[in-house]
Amino acid sequence: MGSGSSVNVDYKYSLQKSENAFKAAVLIQQWYRRYVARLEMRRRCTWRIFQSIEYACEQDQIKLHNFFSYLMEQFTPSSSKERDFISRMFISGESYKEAELEKYCDYESIEVPDSYTGPHLSFPLLPDHATALLEAFKQKQQLHARYVLNLLHETRKHLKQLPNISHVSTCYSEEVTVCGDLHGQLDDLFLIFYKNGLPSPSKSYVFNGDFVDRGKQSLEVLIILFTFLLIYPKEVHLNRGNHEDHMVNLRYGFTKEVMQKYKVHGKKILRMFQNVFCWLPLATLIDQKVLILHGGISDTTDLDMLEKIQRDKFISVLRMKKRKESNRKVEMRDINGESKSEADAAGNEAAPRLSLQPQPAQAPSTANRLEFSRWIRQTVQEQIDTCRRLVDISESEPEELTYSSTVSLKYGDEPCQPHQEEWQQILDILWSDPMPQEGCRANKVRGGGCYFGPDVTEKILEKYNLQFLIRSHECKQEGYEFCHRRKVLTIFSASNYYEIGSNRGAYVKLGPDLVPHFVQYQANKSAHMLTMTQRISRVEESAFRALREKLFAHTSALISAFKAYDEDNTGRITLSNWATAVESVLRLGLPWRMLRPQLVRSTEDGMLEYKSWLDDLAMEQRSQEHIQSSLLEVIYRNRSNLETIFRIIDKDHSGLISFEEFQQTWKLFSSHMNIELTDDGINDLVRSIDFNKDGNIDFNEFLEAFRLVRQCQA
Amino acid sequence: MATAPAAAMEEKESAEDGKVAEIEKRIREAFEVFDRESNKTVDARDIGCIVRSLGCFPSEAELRELLAKLVEEVEDEEATRFIHMEKFLPVMTKVLLDRSYWPIREDVLLHAFEALDENKCGYITKEDLVKYLTEEGEPFTEEEMEEMLSIALDPETDTLHYRDYLSKLVVDETKIFPFHV
Numbered sequence: 092m093g094s095g096s097s098v099n100v101d102y103k104y105s106l107q108k109s110e111n112a113f114k115a116a117v118l119i120q121q122w123y124r125r126y127v128a129r130l131e132m133r134r135r136c137t138w139r140i141f142q143s144i145e146y147a148c149e150q151d152q153i154k155l156h157n158f159f160s161y162l163m164e165q166f167t168p169s170s171s172k173e174r175d176f177i178s179r180m181f182i183s184g185e186s187y188k189e190a191e192l193e194k195y196c197d198y199e200s201i202e203v204p205d206s207y208t209g210p211h212l213s214f215p216l217l218p219d220h221a222t223a224l225l226e227a228f229k230q231k232q233q234l235h236a237r238y239v240l241n242l243l244h245e246t247r248k249h250l251k252q253l254p255n256i257s258h259v260s261t262c263y264s265e266e267v268t269v270c271g272d273l274h275g276q277l278d279d280l281f282l283i284f285y286k287n288g289l290p291s292p293s294k295s296y297v298f299n300g301d302f303v304d305r306g307k308q309s310l311e312v313l314i315i316l317f318t319f320l321l322i323y324p325k326e327v328h329l330n331r332g333n334h335e336d337h338m339v340n341l342r343y344g345f346t347k348e349v350m351q352k353y354k355v356h357g358k359k360i361l362r363m364f365q366n367v368f369c370w371l372p373l374a375t376l377i378d379q380k381v382l383i384l385h386g387g388i389s390d391t392t393d394l395d396m397l398e399k400i401q402r403d404k405f406i407s408v409l410r411m412k413k414r415k416e417s418n419r420k421v422e423m424r425d426i427n428g429e430s431k432s433e434a435d436a437a438g439n440e441a442a443p444r445l446s447l448q449p450q451p452a453q454a455p456s457t458a459n460r461l462e463f464s465r466w467i468r469q470t471v472q473e474q475i476d477t478c479r480r481l482v483d484i485s486e487s488e489p490e491e492l493t494y495s496s497t498v499s500l501k502y503g504d505e506p507c508q509p510h511q512e513e514w515q516q517i518l519d520i521l522w523s524d525p526m527p528q529e530g531c532r533a534n535k536v537r538g539g540g541c542y543f544g545p546d547v548t549e550k551i552l553e554k555y556n557l558q559f560l561i562r563s564h565e566c567k568q569e570g571y572e573f574c575h576r577r578k579v580l581t582i583f584s585a586s587n588y589y590e591i592g593s594n595r596g597a598y599v600k601l602g603p604d605l606v607p608h609f610v611q612y613q614a615n616k617s618a619h620m621l622t623m624t625q626r627i628s629r630v631e632e633s634a635f636r637a638l639r640e641k642l643f644a645h646t647s648a649l650i651s652a653f654k655a656y657d658e659d660n661t662g663r664i665t666l667s668n669w670a671t672a673v674e675s676v677l678r679l680g681l682p683w684r685m686l687r688p689q690l691v692r693s694t695e696d697g698m699l700e701y702k703s704w705l706d707d708l709a710m711e712q713r714s715q716e717h718i719q720s721s722l723l724e725v726i727y728r729n730r731s732n733l734e735t736i737f738r739i740i741d742k743d744h745s746g747l748i749s750f751e752e753f754q755q756t757w758k759l760f761s762s763h764m765n766i767e768l769t770d771d772g773i774n775d776l777v778r779s780i781d782f783n784k785d786g787n788i789d790f791n792e793f794l795e796a797f798r799l800v801r802q803c804q805a
Numbered sequence: 806m807a808t809a810p811a812a813a814m815e816e817k818e819s820a821e822d823g824k825v826a827e828i829e830k831r832i833r834e835a836f837e838v839f840d841r842e843s844n845k846t847v848d849a850r851d852i853g854c855i856v857r858s859l860g861c862f863p864s865e866a867e868l869r870e871l872l873a874k875l876v877e878e879v880e881d882e883e884a885t886r887f888i889h890m891e892k893f894l895p896v897m898t899k900v901l902l903d904r905s906y907w908p909i910r911e912d913v914l915l916h917a918f919e920a921l922d923e924n925k926c927g928y929i930t931k932e933d934l935v936k937y938l939t940e941e942g943e944p945f946t947e948e949e950m951e952e953m954l955s956i957a958l959d960p961e962t963d964t965l966h967y968r969d970y971l972s973k974l975v976v977d978e979t980k981i982f983p984f985h986v
Contacts, residue, residue, distance in 0.1 A: 111920045112920060112921060112937060112941055113941050113942055114917070114920070114942075115916075115917035115918070115920035115921050115937070115942075116917075116921070116937050116938055116941035116942030116943075117864060117941075117942035117943055118909060118913065118914060118917040118942075119914070119917050119918070119921075119937075119938065119942070120864075120865075120938060120942050120943050120944075120945060121862050121863070121864045121909065121943075122862060122909045122914055123945075123949070123953055124853070124857065124865075124949075125857040125861070125862045125908075125909075127949070127952070128853060128854040128855075128856075128857030128858050129857065129858050131854050131858075132835070132838060132854060132855075132858035135838050135839070136838060139838065526843075527841075527843060527844060528843070528844070667827045667830070670830075682834035682835070682837065682838055683834075684830060684831050684834050685831075685834050685835060685838065685858070
C-alpha cells in the first residue's frame, strides 16, 4: 500500500539496503570471530612450545647430574688421575665449616676505593640503606663486592636462626603479600614494590623462591631481598626455590652473571651464595592454615620431618652427598668430609624415577679410554636393568610407575635411611607440580619431584588442618592459577617470562580472612601498547625460532625418521607423516599439524621434500662449513649440557680448562650423550679452536666459535 | 584378483580412509590444545575456538546449533558444560568432510565492506563501523569491537581502508590457514 511508486521504490530500496547491511555485518563478524579464534589457538600453541622446550631442558639438566652422581657411586677409578678428575666435579658445593668459610669469604680485607660511587652499607642495616640500594640499582650501579660479601655473611647468620618452616600471622600486619618466581627480573620486583609498597612493619611479604637464573639481574634481586630481610626480619620471609641451588645456577645463568659482574671476587661471592641458599627456609605457614612452598608436595610429604631436617646439609638437591661403603673399594673418603654410611640401594634412587635411557656409546679407539667408556656403558645399562627389575616394569611403560611404590620397592627389606628420605622430602617440595588426575607419580618432565593429584592435596590439607596451598614453580599466563578445586594456588611473579608479552606476573594478598586478592602486572610498558595480535605474533616468532633450532639440532634423527616413510626413496613424504615423524623424534607432545604452516612452506600436493626443508633450517642457523655437519649438530643440541659440564670442570670459574681435561670431559660426555666421536673427531674440534696459549682452552671462545653462545645471553 | 573398477574403488576407499584418518588427527590435536585437564573434555565455551581454528567460519547461530548436538540443554545458563572428545570427533569430522561453514572468500568479504561503504569512497568511518558491527548482524561485544578497531583502524584518520586491510589479512590467512584440502 502506499501512494506513489517512487515511495515504494524508496522503501524497497532502503529495506534492501538494511538487509544488505545486516548480511554484510554478519559476514564481517563471522570472519572476525574466526580470526580471533585463530589467534587464540596460536597463543595457546605458542605457550605449549615454550613450556615443552623449557621442561625438556630441565630434564636434561637433571639427567646430567644424576648421571654424575651415579658415576660417583659406581666408579672404580683406574688411575688416581681419573678419580681426581671425577671427584673434582663433586668437591665444589661442599658445605664449609664456619671458620673456613669466614676465612675464604673474608670481606674485611677488601678495600672500598674512594672512586667508588655506589651505595655504602653498614650493619645493622637501616631502611635508608634499602632506599639507597633501590635507587642505586635503578641507576644501574653496582654494589661493591665488600658490601655484597658482608651482606651475605649477615644474611647467613640471620637465616641460620630460622626454622625450616617460617610461621607468619596475619594478626600482626593484617595483610601478607605473597610473591612467586622472580628469576632475576628486577623490573618486576620494582613494579611490585611500586604497586604494593615496600616491606615495612605494616607490610609483610613472602617470596616463594626462584629469585635467580634466566633474568639478568638476579644479583640485584637477591641483594634487595636480603637487605629487606635483615631490616624487617619479622615481616619478610623467603622460601627456597629449586633455582636456589648451585648446580642449577651453573646452567641457568646466575653463576655466569656473578662472574661477569664481579671479576675479582666472583668466586668468593658464589661460594657465599651457596652457603646462604642452603640456609633458606623450606616453607612458610600463614596462620597455620595456608602452606606456602615453592614446587608442591608428594604423597610422602611429612611436615614434621621437614621441620627437623638439617636443611643446610643440602646445598644442591640435585646431587646426593654419598660415600659408598662396599667391597668396591671406592676411595672417596677425602672428598666427602663426613663419613656417612648410606645404603647402596639409596644410590640407585635417582635412576628409575627418570626417563634416563642412555644408549650404548661408540667406544673411542685408544686402549684405556676404550675400557673406560665400555665400562661406563655396561654399568649404566646394568644399573637401569637392575632398577627396572626392582620395580618390575617393562621397558615400554615407565609411566605406569607410581611414585611411592618406586621409593618403597627400592629399599626392599632394608630400613629407610634417614638421610635419603630427607633429601626426598626437600626434592619433592622444591620440584613437584600439580596434575589434574588423581594419584602421585614421578615428574618425568622435570626429572625431579613428582606430579601430585587433587587427592594428595586433600590428604595433606586434612592431615595438617590447612585451608589451601600456595606454590610457584610454573609460569602462568595470567600470573596465577587455581587448581585442585581451588585448593592449590600457583603464583608467578616474573612477567614476560618467555618473551615480551608472553604472560603477566602477579602477587596475592591475604588478610585475616585468608581470602586471596590478586594484583596482576606486566613489566614492559611497550607490551601494553601492542595490540593482542602484535603481542601474539611477537611471542610466537620467538617460540618458533626456538622450535626450529631444536628441529635443526635433530637433523640426523629426523632424516632417518623421514626415510622410514619414504621407502621408494623419492625424497618426499606426506605432511601427515611429517607430523608423526617429527613427534617421534622430538617427543615434545606438541600439536604438529596445527604448527605445520609456520614450520613448513605450504605445498600444492601435500607432499614435502624433506631434505631441502632441513637444508632451509640449517641455513637459518648459519652453521659453519668446515666442521662436519653431524658434529655441529651434536654440539648444538647439547651445548647447554656441554657448557654445564665445562663449568663444573672449571672449578675456579676462570674460563680456562686444560686440553687434557677437555679431552676427558669430552669422553665422559660422549659416552653419556650417545655421540659417535673418534679421536680424530676430537682433534679436529680442538684444531678449530685457537688455543695456542699453554695448553689451555678458553671454552667461551670455543662455544662462541660454534655460535653456541647466544647473543641474548651475553 | 580384483577387477579393474573394483580395484579403483578399493583405492579410492583407502584414500578416503586416509583422508578421514588425517582429519581425525587434526581434530584431536586442536581439541587437546584446549583440554586443560588432559581428560579428553573441553569447556563448551571453547568449542567455537576449536571449530574455527580447524578452518571453519560458522556464524554464532550455526555454532549454537552445533553445540546443541553436542551437549544437553541445561537450565542454568551459567553452569559450565563439558564436551567429550568421543562426541565431538564424529560430529566435527562430518563438518569437515561436508565442508560446512566454509571459509568466507576474500571477494565476498570485500563486497561486505563495500555494502557498508555508503558513499563508495573506499573507507568506512569509525562511527559507522561501530554502529554497524555493534547493532547489526550478530552484534559485537564492546571488547570485540575495541580489539577489531585497534587492528583495523588507521589511527590518524580513524577510518578503515578496507582494501588495504584485506590484502594484508589475506597474506596472513594463507600463511596460517591450517585446513589443507
